[in-house]
Amino acid sequence: MTQTDALLDRFLTGLEALGPLAVWAHGSLAGGDYQEGRSDLDLIAVLDDPVTPRTVWRLALSHARLRNEPLARQLHCTYLTPDTAGDPARRHPTWAHEELFKRPVTPVTRRELHGFGRVLHGKAPAELLPPVPDRELGDFVVRDQRDFWRPALDDRPLWTRDVWVDLGMLTFARATVTLRDGRLISKREALDLLPALGAPAEVVEDIRRRRYDAPAPPTGQWRARRGELTRSYLRPAIDALVASYS
Template identity: 45%
Template sequence: MQTEVLLDRFPGALAPLGPLAAWAHGSLAGGDHQEGRSDPDLIAVLPGPVRLGTVRRVAVLHQGLRADPLAAKPHCSYLTPAQAYGAAPGESLPEVPDREPAEFVVSDQRDLWRPAVDRAHRWTRDVRVDMGPVTSARAAVTLREGRRVRRAELVRGRLGPAIDGLVAAYA
């Protein structure tokens, strides 16, 4: 798998920056990363403070990553120990109370996505067009079933049957 090669390369590419930690997040960490389609979501903890030379090295790193078709649009976050510390995220984050995902989903749909629908200029970017309907469908599952649904599950488990029903009804 080429994604594994990319993930193996990332720590090496970070080496000149002296990273303290590096993590994958988003679809890479969640298990629904689609090779050749999903963007790599990566976090690196760098020794602080961040100076101009560090910013330049990060820019060079990103230029190198973008040369790889699998990393054309990397979503990377760079933190310093003052911004992040402790154990890996899975070991140190508190459990989320049951009501919090539902509260977040409702506010995200109401305060971010619904107003965006009325602003046509925002829908000229592929990320909005791709993410809007998927985010709304994932929100509906979270609210109805009380769980987070991965994109891959959404496509296979819900879009597939919806297409089958449409084709059967109009064939």
């Protein structure tokens, strides 16, 4: 049994007392590009009863009991109920980054669940989640690129960090395919696509090495240069993508 399987088994066992109708995986774990120890464990659970303050306390306690397990920091789960699952704007209790807060389940996540969600327990996504229309998906992807990623490029220090470079580049490639073809692709597919989209080769190879190999930590000089290459590429690329969809 892998560390991932062991953690999921303990997590599901801890949820039994709450009687979940379903637990699903999305993201890399469902899409076939999961890298143990590097990828997040992205989960959705549907609880039968209304989520009361006591329920939230029990959820937090359940996650806290896992805190010393390998990979526990990478386990993220959002909690829905049948009555709230259909509202795309609803913010749901979520455990991620070792804290409990609320956030919506995005159209991208919902489409992933319908397309290739992995059922870990209970009912399939199609039984509890309404489908995502193409227009809703496209509008969300454009807003995400235009209103989140494009303004973030003005914050230079962010782009010296690995996670911003990786997600910024990969999310752009995935957004391009979604808006062009109406489909979702994995991070590996996005990485393979970036050179054809004109992305700087040095940055693409840097992401590939860190995601799939074991490279030495980058120097401060390379972090700065990588950030500038990424920002210089993404500014016009995002502008062109948003303009073409509009």
